[in-house]
Amino acid sequence: MWLKISVLAPQASLTPVARPSAGPRALWPPLDFTLGALACCGACVFTNPLEVVKTRLQLQGELRARGSYQRHYRGVLQALWVVGSTDGLRGLQKGLTAALLYQGLMNGVRLGFYSYTEAVGLTDAPGRSLMSGAAAGALGAFIASPAYLVKTHLQAQTVAVIAVGHQHNHQGVLSAFVSIYQREGVMGLWRGVNGAVPRVMVGSASQLATFSSAKDWVTRAQWFDPHSCLAALTAAMISGVAVTITMTPFDVISTRLYNQPVDEFKRGRLYCGFVDCLMKVCATEGIVGLYKGMMPVFVRLAPHTVLSMLIWDVLRQRALLYRH
DSSP: OHHHHHHHOGGGGGSGGGSOOSSOOOOOHHHHHHHHHHHHHHHHHHHHHHHHHHHHHHHTTTTOOTTSSOOSOOSHHHHHHHHHHHHOGGGGGTTHHHHHHHHHHHHHHHHHHHHHHHHTTTTSSTTHHHHHHHHHHHHHHHHHHHHHHHHHHHHHOOOGGGOOSOOOOOSSHHHHHHHHHHHHHHHHHTTTHHHHHHHHHHHHHHHHHHHHHHHHHHHHHTSSOTTOHHHHHHHHHHHHHHHHHHHHHHHHHHHHHHHOOBOTTSOBSSOSSHHHHHHHHHHHHOGGGGGTTHHHHHHHHHHHHHHHHHHHHHHHHHHHHHHO
């Protein structure tokens, strides 16, 4: 674009304002936050039923040896059928409002922060992309933790016939926030954040680093036009596989910590924290317990990553073109 401007208007090269910066171009931070939030909320609407199924599978047989409990859910398709036939179509979108709130807050902060670090050159050195992605994920996870807590409670909640895990029996999103606050105070809204932060740090680092690296690789290979949606789509598909493999054990632990009941001292009845949950799951359910619900995690995360990364990239490209 700079060469074209120089040819059409040579005098513009004499003004320092016309020279573009050498590094990646940055958007106005509030706009970047909004684009990241919109992208992930758009993806969430389509993938929330898979999130409901994933939550149920991860809570099924909690701290029970294999074969010692009734399996209501036996796979992605069967679980979708069970939820849909028992709770109705609305049951497949349980917790959607809280999920949208979580996606908007967490990913708005995460993607906005990461794109800023990329724009100022903090991701250029080896390993910095992973560090920036992890830091962005930790910040987003902490801020949005109360929304994830309510989302997990609502998605686990169902009729007794197919119930798994502790049932909190909230009447809705606002009711859930109020009841948690009244019972446990402000700190109760952040209960389980010690599992959410490492979960999102690992997932964010692998997602953003592999997406950026894969997109650069696809662009250098000249498979597609640099501004084509196909370049972002290919990179997002590679990123989705990486996220699923690295994130599933952390996802199981996070779901368990968020959904566990609390005692009169506002402490978890099942787990004391991240490490305690990890050890108990491995001891009672084996290593495979950490990969419960991996298939719905992949079936959800892969399209969610593809949709969110693709929408985010397209929106940012359009905004940058409009700005410049």
